[in-house]
Amino acid sequence: MRFAHLADIHLGYEQYNLPWRAEDFSKAFRDVVEKCKDVDFVLIAGDLFHRSSPNPKTLKDAVEILWTFKDREVPVFAIEGNHDRSGREVSAYHLLEKLDLLNLLGFRRDRIESEYVSSEKVDGVYLAKGFYKDFEIVGCGYIRWKTDKYLKFLKTSSNRSILMLHQAVKELSDDTSFEITLDDLPEAKYYAMGHIHDFKKIKVDGSYLVYPGSIERCDSKEATIFIEYDENLIVREGAKKGFVLVENFEPTFLEIDTRRLVNLKISAKKYSEIEEKLTDVLKLLKSDDVVIVKFLSEEELNVKKVSQLLSTVKHYEIRFEKIKKVLEYKSVPKEDEFFTDFETKILEVLKDYDDLSRRTAVELIRSYFGISDKKLLDEKEEKKVEKREEVKKKVKRTLFDFLGD
Ligand SMILES: [Mn+2]
Numbered sequence: 001m002r003f004a005h006l007a008d009i010h011l012g013y014e015q016y017n018l019p020w021r022a023e024d025f026s027k028a029f030r031d032v033v034e035k036c037k038d039v040d041f042v043l044i045a046g047d048l049f050h051r052s053s054p055n056p057k058t059l060k061d062a063v064e065i066l067w068t069f070k071d072r073e074v075p076v077f078a079i080e081g082n083h084d085r086s087g088r089e090v091s092a093y094h095l096l097e098k099l100d101l102l103n104l105l106g107f108r109r110d111r112i113e114s115e116y117v118s119s120e121k122v123d124g125v126y127l128a129k130g131f132y133k134d135f136e137i138v139g140c141g142y143i144r145w146k147t148d149k150y151l152k153f154l155k156t157s158s159n160r161s162i163l164m165l166h167q168a169v170k171e172l173s174d175d176t177s178f179e180i181t182l183d184d185l186p187e188a189k190y191y192a193m194g195h196i197h198d199f200k201k202i203k204v205d206g207s208y209l210v211y212p213g214s215i216e217r218c219d220s221k222e223a224t225i226f227i228e229y230d231e232n233l234i235v236r237e238g239a240k241k242g243f244v245l246v247e248n249f250e251p252t253f254l255e256i257d258t259r260r261l262v263n264l265k266i267s268a269k270k271y272s273e274i275e276e277k278l279t280d281v282l283k284l285l286k287s288d289d290v291v292i293v294k295f296l297s298e299e300e301l302n303v304k305k306v307s308q309l310l311s312t313v314k315h316y317e318i319r320f321e322k323i324k325k326v327l328e329y330k331s332v333p334k335e336d337e338f339f340t341d342f343e344t345k346i347l348e349v350l351k352d353y354d355d356l357s358r359r360t361a362v363e364l365i366r367s368y369f370g371i372s373d374k375k376l377l378d379e380k381e382e383k384k385v386e387k388r389e390e391v392k393k394k395v396k397r398t399l400f401d402f403l404g405d
Contacts, residue, residue: 002247007194008214012058013050028216045194046081046166066101076102077130080141081166106140139164163188212244220292223263230267267296294319
């Protein structure tokens with residue numbers, strides 16, 4: 001017995017406003033289905049669609065692709081993700097369920113009973129569970145708040161039980177956002193997870209907990225390759241995309257080919273260097289690539305020119321960040337280099353900033369320049385005499401004027 005576990009298919013995602021990118025997502029889904037031969041059933045752990053209201057083309061693709069499983073008589077069990085759950089009672093999943101293309105699991109207002117689904121009443125609602133031979137599949141769609149309240153109802157009874165959730169588990173989340181921790185999980189023989197877009201696999205009390213990851217590259221953080229050109233040119237491979245085949249509860253990752261999404265970062269002080277580096281990097285790029293490039297420079301970017309250079313790839317997105325010039329500080333001379341010994345001494349005395357130190361400083365200055373008290377007084381006296389003479393002259397002249405000579 002084996003089953004396929006997929007998640008985060010994001011059908012209909014017109015990434016970077018490009019309708020043909022949605023085609024890439026459909027193609028990836030077709031490739032997955034192609035590789036799912038000889039499975040007994042299929043699990044879709046949420047985010048089958050990129051949006052809760054997929055357009056007609058996307059719905060048509062979903063119906064067509066899922067019909068392959070229907071033709072093969074392979075049941076599909078699915079839960080809603082955060083991207084495609086609906087605030088209203090009916091989502092696109094209900095349409096697919098009506099067409100017998102999948103079995104929607106989780107909390108429902110009405111009791112659902114079908115070939116592969118049976119409902120159990122919990123807390124005033126019904127929990128639709130999946131059954132395939134002796135496999136029991138329990139799960140529910142994405143929940144943002146009070147996850148513990150819902151999780152406690154997701155009890156399994158079979159020893160071939162699968163718990164399917166679209167939630168980020170804290171211990172496996174790369175960023176700070178998560179809704180549950182490993183301790184919150186009810187017991188199961190396999191945890192079929194969705195929501196985290198990278199393939200992850202760990203063991204929890206002897207059972208595998210797996211995120212197959214998204215089947216296509218949903219943003220530049222999920223790039224095929226990361227190229228960084230600052231001092232040196234560094235090329236790093238991104239994560240593989242695909243899904244998981246599970247046989248006897250042992251998961252195996254199967255890779256799916258995707259269009260290359262290149263995450264490129266070029267830094268240089270001068271714009272001319274940016275152009276040179278880009279020309280270098282272009283040798284690594286292919287005509288089918290989608291390139292997300294970030295330039296960092298002190299000078300303005302010649303957008304027209306870099307666009308021209310990038311026009312050899314399928315699509316590019318340019319981001320630019322102007323970096324501030326690094327200021328060069330002139331070296332400040334040391335105090336003993338700048339001041340003479342005498343000046344340093346004066347400054348030292350004036351540190352205390354009181355009358356005594358001021359008087360001391362004045363004394364020092366006087367003796368340094370050879371100015372005695374007497375000399376100072378003499379100078380003052382001289383000036384006074386000069387002034388008096390001047391005044392006298394003026395007065396004299398005025399008196400003469402007055403007397404008419
Ligand atoms: Mn997703």
